[in-house]
Amino acid sequence: MTKAPSGTPETVESLLPGADRGPAPARPAAPGDGVTDPLALDAGLRKIWATGPGWQRFAAVNHSVVGVRFMITSLVFFTIGGILAMLIRVQLATPDSGFLEPGLYAQVFTMHGTVMMFLFAIPLFEGLAMYLLPKMLGARDMVFPRLSAYGYWCYLFGGTLLIVAMLAGAAPDGGWFMYTPLSSKPYSPGIGADVWLLGVTFVEISAISAAVEIMVTILILRAPGMSLDKMPVFAWYMLTVAAMMLVGFPPLILGSILLEAERAFGLPFFDPLRGGDPLLWQHLFWLFGHPEVYIIFLPAAGAISTLVPVFAGRPLAGYRAVVAALVAMAFLSFGLWVHHMYTTGLPHLSLALFSAASTLVAVPTAVQIFAWIATLAQRRRKPDPEARPKASVPMLHVFGFFFVFVMGGLTGVMLAIVPFDWQAHDTHFVVAHLHYVLIGGFLFPMLAAGYHWLPLISGRAHDGPAARLGFWLVFAGFNGTFFLMHITGLMGMPRRVHTYGAESGWHWLNLISSISSFVMAIGFAVIVIDLLLTLRFGRKAEPDPWQAATLEWAVPTLPPPPYNFAAIPRIDIRADRLEPRKMAPVMARGEGFLGVARNGWMETTGVTVARGEPDQIVMLPQQTFLPLWTAMATGVVFLSLLFKIYPLAIVAALVVVALFLRWPVGTHADADRGDLPAGEGVMLPLSSEAPVPPAVLALRVVAVADGALLASLLFGGLFLAISAPGWPPALWPELPMAPGVVAALALVVGWIAARMAVRGDVLRGAPMLGVALAANLATLAAMGWMIAALPPLQDHAAQAVLAAVMVWLGLHAFIGAVLAFNALRRLRTGHVSARRRIDIDLLRLWQAGLLPAGLVVLGFPVALKALALAALP
């Protein structure tokens, strides 16, 4: 009989004699034969996968360790953000309050929004996804564990930078969306705005690396057999979220770079007197900022879509409708950023289009809400309803989510209506709405998720009245704080005022809000104390306490061992209909794929993207201090930019590059190994020899983000040419032809050389890589030449924009040169062959993308001039 460790009735039937697969063939010395002693296997795997003690903790790369660190750190930032919120409510409790002076109050509300958005919400769901995804998908870790660790350190350092600046009294104070020109140098001369721009960009790097990693993990690191349409729905949510982050974050990163360039070097991107436009910032910010709301909501909705079926004891109703709805939501979310800009005087008809798109988001939202209701409605069909607690603590928070989020959604539709927004915009009505959406759509679901997965993460069972008390205090306190705020706003209270007069009629509304906010804070305190007591004294959780149907509960112990699964199962049915209780012992015996501890290797299976057929063994890297050093060097880059020590910034950036080049060392790609036994009678290549290794897919994913960045920049330039006052400049910045021709030729040569470096089985290596390296350096030099030929960049945004696109191309040519250098070096050290060609493939891919992008950049000056002249009245 086969030993495939799937325990559901459907699977068992499909494996009976006469079914396709038949009995497993005899295999000599292959992993996964089920003859291993589970304890010995566990000990062997632990030895390979465990994070070391003491200082070794700083070298941790394991997804469970790093994921938990993300979550705990985000909760620390949540506490800080919450204390800031309390300060706001104390200040606003009574009219004419003198508790905080206006400058300090501005720092407090700016930091409250910034901390909650960038340092709490995003990192919390990243941590949860990082922790859960490999376990749900049947992998032993995320695909780039060192990138997880690097992302964590970047987040920690960037967040700490913001908090330290606040404690030093130099926090940003222009509001969390940092509108120009208030955040420009003349009106924010201090260091606070620079802290925001650099600190947030630092954290964004962490978010982008998380997005790359989440996407590649979901696309490659699934259990064999788990095709995309068999994924647990949470993976679909995170796949969508990762894609949105890759496209949504670059506009903000670009905006931050441009604004910092304006503040530091006087490049006038946002200055209307010199061809800039304050509205450019708003477009770039909300092009990020609106998708951001859904980026925060969707992981939480993914948790709801996972919890509700567990409670109902049946799979999610309308799995395909839900997946379609969330993909629709992702697309729509990029088409409605202008609904934050209804009062900027844009033409009414164009506003109406964005208004229609904004209200349409209600449709995919309603599809999900009714899918959850339908799932709940059908819960009697499960075999033993008594086994599940009827009103579990997670379900209490799901109720909180429904109540609060539905209300936030309804006020969202109201605000999408243009004439209403003309009144409500930037009032406390908006403050109320956004808290209903974010606390309803993120915090309650995350609390539900926290209680649901607490036994998994901590190994402790949780029960008790304190959690219920905490919920009701938070729920009542929240509604008391924010429900009345709708009225406060409509009665005319603008957001961000630090005080108000008694004649306004807002005082009793504000007083009730403030008192309720303290009830909410007490509720959080109850929840935290209860959780800490549970972690310390709680009884041990039994395996799979909720009788869930997803793979993360099939781990051998609670909390899970660092390797997650002693063997990786084959998944033949949708992965939210499994029976973890039956699968766990089978997998613990090593029955399945890679059920051995061999060579000290950290192995997991990789599959084809769509069908989920195993096609490689992904070799994960050992723990290392490299991510920490690299993040520290990155931190030095940001600090030297902040304190304007630019030579040091360049040196530190080169150190970052050098450290990154050391990362591939130790991935066992030093010889052609051929196909290796992977268990279940399957022979697989290591990913260094596989057709689509994770690194190559990751570069494709990065190219999406990079393309979004370039597109945002080109959009910005064209927007200025059409829309900004003071265009075209009196003296158009003409560019010399020669460097353009050099760059165009170099781009073509680099592309051809990279393609010729390896063709089929023929490795032409060194000479071709040398040509590619030289071509990229030529492009870089041509860009330097062009920028030097421009008139002073401070004089007009036209040349500043042209310089920005040249810098983009120069930087990418430099990265191409680094990739060529890396391939040469790896060739010399014997890590590259016709079979092990990742290093060359990365260069090929880079050059293939750089060629069209570079030609667009080179043609951009012509397009910009034509457009600027055409837009003349």
Add this chain to the structure above:
Amino acid sequence: MAGPLSALDPAGPQARAVALLWWSMLAAAAVLFTLVMGLYLWALLRPEAAAKIPARRWIILGGLVLPLPILLPLGVIALVLGESILRTGDEPFRVTAHAQQWHWSFGYPDQPGAAETIDVLHIPAGRTVEVTVSSADVIHSFWVPRLGGKIDAIPGRETRILLTADDPGGYGGQCGEYCGTGHSFMAFDVIAHPEADLAAALAGDTAPQEPAE
């Protein structure tokens, strides 16, 4: 719901249209909220009844049939309403509003010889007023909640908004966009005069309304 800055206490057609829109949307939202929460609780507490509805029907009815007939008319009404609020009608009375950290100066191109006023805007009652808004430094927002919505004052641009006060009297105005530490105090007054008295008010002193600051 009354108050010097209350959008729920409208004193002119533009503000009244939005207030009516709000009350209508509130009523619809209350019904929808009750319906959705009712269905949720029904499914939670009476699953044996709720389960008779197949999942597909739940999703189609709730996800498509419920929202679309509400959203489409709402969108049309909003478009028509927005257009009507933006329609000038007969000859409006033109004024300019120039924002600067942290006060407003108002000009009167239709009233030659009238001096600029600071933080007090004089308008005729019962006649549409077209305000052209600009800024000298950062982004501000011109907002008189009882007379109409708000429009941003953006450096390098001119924006416009229409307001009407039905009756003579004083109406509160406030900067609506955070503009620095003086934002909370960047308020102004709008005084609507009977049309016949406006010239006198503008020609005469504006001292009584001069702000304390």
